Amino acid sequence: MSTAPDASLPGSDAPNLEHTGTTPYEDYVQADVLTHLQHPLSDDPGEMVFLVTTQVMELWFTVIVHEWETASRALREDRVPVAMDALERSTRELEALNASWKPLARLTPAQFNAYRGALGEGSGFQSAMYRRLEFLLGEKSASMLVPHRGAPRVHAELEKALHEPSLYDEVLRLLARRGHPVPDSVLHRDLSQKYEPSPVVEEIWARIYADADQHGELVRLGEALTDVGELVWRWRNDHLVATRRAMGAKTGTAGSAGVAWLEKRARKNVFPEVWTARSHV
Numbered sequence: 001m002s003t004a005p006d007a008s009l010p011g012s013d014a015p016n017l018e019h020t021g022t023t024p025y026e027d028y029v030q031a032d033v034l035t036h037l038q039h040p041l042s043d044d045p046g047e048m049v050f051l052v053t054t055q056v057m058e059l060w061f062t063v064i065v066h067e068w069e070t071a072s073r074a075l076r077e078d079r080v081p082v083a084m085d086a087l088e089r090s091t092r093e094l095e096a097l098n099a100s101w102k103p104l105a106r107l108t109p110a111q112f113n114a115y116r117g118a119l120g121e122g123s124g125f126q127s128a129m130y131r132r133l134e135f136l137l138g139e140k141s142a143s144m145l146v147p148h149r150g151a152p153r154v155h156a157e158l159e160k161a162l163h164e165p166s167l168y169d170e171v172l173r174l175l176a177r178r179g180h181p182v183p184d185s186v187l188h189r190d191l192s193q194k195y196e197p198s199p200v201v202e203e204i205w206a207r208i209y210a211d212a213d214q215h216g217e218l219v220r221l222g223e224a225l226t227d228v229g230e231l232v233w234r235w236r237n238d239h240l241v242a243t244r245r246a247m248g249a250k251t252g253t254a255g256s257a258g259v260a261w262l263e264k265r266a267r268k269n270v271f272p273e274v275w276t277a278r279s280h281v
Contacts, residue, residue, distance in 0.1 A: 042115040044115040046107075050104060061129040063093055065129060070082070070083075072167050084224055087225070087228060091224075094232070105242045111246075131161075132158065132161050135161045135162060137232065138167070138271075140166070140194045144158070164191065165191055169195070180208075181204070182200070183198060185198075197272040203277075206277040225274050228270070233266070239266075243258060247259075
């Protein structure tokens with residue numbers, strides 16, 4: 001005889017197990033959809049791990065883009081506490097994203113080669129959501145839209161993001177509204193181009209960080225950007241190390257330079273003056 005509590009009895013503390021159709025959990029989470037999106041193309045059992053991990057990364061890209069868009073909008077409206085909350089949430093999400101490398105971080109070349117052919121011309125370089133994330137960081141390039149020409153909706157979303165202010169653009173506009181002398185050449189630059197560091201902006205951050213009130217709003221905003229920038233740097237380096245272990249210096253999927261291209265990316269910092277200003281405080 002079963003000893004499980006009867007959910008139908010009055011006063012029972014067991015969950016309600018009686019539902020018509022799908023459960024409320026399924027309706028909200030769409031778990032059945034998520035758990036049936038995996039279609040391995042090889043017989044190697046390791047491909048399932050690679051596929052699920054990559055899909056999880058895409059979900060984290062999506063929520064981080066949401067946070068940074070929320071922060072950008074709040075900065076534009078001078079709601080700095082709301083922006084700070086979104087940036088702080090994104091740091092925890094970036095930590096979870098970076099942890100996604102762990103299942104793949106120790107692949108040997110033979111293990112990766114067992115299903116690498118299933119990727120064909122596929123590459124993370126082609127991720128539209130990651131491209132939106134990079135655009136929000138100020139890493140703009142119209143050439144990055146080219147792989148998405150065959151998907152009109154995705155291409156339109158990326159083209160819109162290309163011409164919108166980045167998260168850092170909104171920060172610099174906020175600094176200007178607070179009376180800091182951000183140059184017009186920075187405030188009115190071509191937003192579709194990659195952000196280039198400015199010595200004047202570096203001086204502004206140096207003055208902000210030299211302020212006696214280290215708990216001031218702009219210092220805290222600078223530190224939130226630094227936290228984000230550090231985790232983005234760690235993401236790029238974890239990607240580099242995982243790729244180097246799995247395939248060495250071979251050409252990457254989709255014809256990229258592989259490790260050489262990732263090494264170049266890993267040397268760059270986002271929000272550059274927030275970092276370089278520290279040498280002048």
